[in-house]
Amino acid sequence: MCAAQFPNGFLWGSATAAYQVEGSPLADGAGPSIWHRFVHTPGLVRDGDTGDVACDHYRRWKEDVAIMRRLGLQAYRFSVSWSRILPAGTGHVNYAGLDFYDRLVDALLENGIEPLVTLYHWDLPAALDDRGGWLNPEISKWFADYAEVMFRKLDGRVKKWATLNEPWVVTDGGYLHGALAPGHRNRFEAPIASHNLLRAHGAAVQAYRATGRHEIGLVVNIEPKYRASDDPADVAATARAEAYMNRQYLDPVFFGHYPKEMVEIFGEAWPDWPSEDFALIQQPIDFLGVNYYTRSVTRFDANAWPLKACAVRQKQATYTETGWEVFAPGLTETLLWVKRCYGNIPLYVTENGSAFFDPPTAAKGRVEDPLRVDYLREHLGAVRDAIAQGVDVRGYMAWSLLDNLEWSLGYSKRFGIVHVNFATQQRTPKDSAHFYAKVIASNGAVL
Numbered sequence: 500m501c502a503a504q505f506p507n508g509f510l511w512g513s514a515t516a517a518y519q520v521e522g523s524p525l526a527d528g529a530g531p532s533i534w535h536r537f538v539h540t541p542g543l544v545r546d547g548d549t550g551d552v553a554c555d556h557y558r559r560w561k562e563d564v565a566i567m568r569r570l571g572l573q574a575y576r577f578s579v580s581w582s583r584i585l586p587a588g589t590g591h592v593n594y595a596g597l598d599f600y601d602r603l604v605d606a607l608l609e610n611g612i613e614p615l616v617t618l619y620h621w622d623l624p625a626a627l628d629d630r631g632g633w634l635n636p637e638i639s640k641w642f643a644d645y646a647e648v649m650f651r652k653l654d655g656r657v658k659k660w661a662t663l664n665e666p667w668v669v670t671d672g673g674y675l676h677g678a679l680a681p682g683h684r685n686r687f688e689a690p691i692a693s694h695n696l697l698r699a700h701g702a703a704v705q706a707y708r709a710t711g712r713h714e715i716g717l718v719v720n721i722e723p724k725y726r727a728s729d730d731p732a733d734v735a736a737t738a739r740a741e742a743y744m745n746r747q748y749l750d751p752v753f754f755g756h757y758p759k760e761m762v763e764i765f766g767e768a769w770p771d772w773p774s775e776d777f778a779l780i781q782q783p784i785d786f787l788g789v790n791y792y793t794r795s796v797t798r799f800d801a802n803a804w805p806l807k808a809c810a811v812r813q814k815q816a817t818y819t820e821t822g823w824e825v826f827a828p829g830l831t832e833t834l835l836w837v838k839r840c841y842g843n844i845p846l847y848v849t850e851n852g853s854a855f856f857d858p859p860t861a862a863k864g865r866v867e868d869p870l871r872v873d874y875l876r877e878h879l880g881a882v883r884d885a886i887a888q889g890v891d892v893r894g895y896m897a898w899s900l901l902d903n904l905e906w907s908l909g910y911s912k913r914f915g916i917v918h919v920n921f922a923t924q925q926r927t928p929k930d931s932a933h934f935y936a937k938v939i940a941s942n943g944a945v946l
């Protein structure tokens with residue numbers, strides 16, 4: 500059999516998110532988002548870092564598109580800041596905000612780069628949070644109305660849309676543990692926020708079907724759970740963790756119901772959902788975006804709230820700066836798992852990457868990041884292995900194009916294949932960018 504390879508037409512790209520790279524959060528009529536409020540609340544973000552400037556991408560976008568062009572990227576996954584488009588979240592449209600994304604899409608297309616647009620990557624308009632945000636069931640309509648503005652403006656040129664990025668992180672971080680905006684820590688709110696995220700996803704897909712001519716999907720983070728032992732308590736803990744992080748979003752979208760473990764996990768805090776909600780949530784999607792970073796070897800832990808499960812550190816493994824085990828086989832397993840459980844829906848690896856400490860720019864114009872090169876090489880090999888086993892993977896977006904604001908961890912964690920000097924805003928492609936450029940030019944043959 501010929502060596503496994505990537506299919507012709509495989510889409511090679513990179514990814515960012517609005518609040519992490521753009522800066523200028525209130526420019527040209529934009530309204531504040533919950534992240535603008537969160538970072539300006541003392542003590543919530545490491546080193547008091549904010550997205551006020553970030554990578555200044557709102558102003559340097561032309562330079563960044565030129566970098567993508569030089570690397571030979573075929574696609575660029577980015578998110579739209581809802582509060583640039585609708586400063587109050589609903590109602591008045593801010594045309595200057597629309598123009599930014601309009602120009603960006605045109606520049607990408609002029610450079611042969613396909614835009615993949617995520618409508619929601621965590622930066623909810625603060626004005627909607629004041630009206631309950633993801634806890635207010637009306638948000639499915641607010642979100643669908645915002646989505647329609649974007650569809651009308653860009654659909655002729657944007658052929659791949661995603662509604663949400665990682666609803667699990669939005670819920671777990673923003674409503675259960677409080678580490679992310681809007682910083683709530685409430686096990687009664689978390690299920691409600693999560694359910695409304697899925698309802699909003701469904702409403703936006705429904706809106707797209709009325710006018711859209713191309714593809715729309717959902718982006719989820721999936722972290723495969725490996726049991727630490729065959730002890731029944733560990734087996735049950737692993738099933739809970741898999742249900743909570745992975746199946747809580749895929750089961751409703753593909754099957755129209757939640758995993759049974761959700762009641763076990765949340766107890767009295769898990770509502771009886773109206774059955775008509777699942778007809779909305781289960782709108783057929785054209786592709787699934789999978790964000791993969793690591794796996795979790797899982798054991799029972801009576802004190803771990805609310806899952807009663809925790810991860811077990813692996814002695815021989817390499818860990819990234821965010822404390823994630825480097826485990827490339829988990830990506831192959833994850834892609835096979837999705838196909839096995841949910842069918843062979845077209846998949847994109849919409850995020851995959853690693854934060855390692857980058858040495859100061861060694862020689863002018865060069866940043867050596869061998870650990871990130873290794874991570875990239877191993878994980879691209881893992882994607883190829885999944886394709887060789889019949890999974891319909893159609894593209895890979897490296898997280899991230901640029902070093903950027905890693906949310907509450909500030910700028911301390913660098914995921915970029917392009918280094919950003921935040922004092923001067925100078926961009927320097929790292930060795931990982933040069934390696935990735937070779938991979939793209941050979942459609943993966945150099946791996």
Ligand SMILES: OC[C@H]1NNC[C@@H](O)[C@@H]1O
Pocket residue numbers: 516519665790850898905906914
């Ligand atoms: O933690 C790395 C990335 N994970 N997925 C969502 C992105 O916004 C993060 O930066």
Ligand SMILES: [Ca+2]
Pocket residue numbers: 507508509510511573
């Ligand atoms: Ca290609």
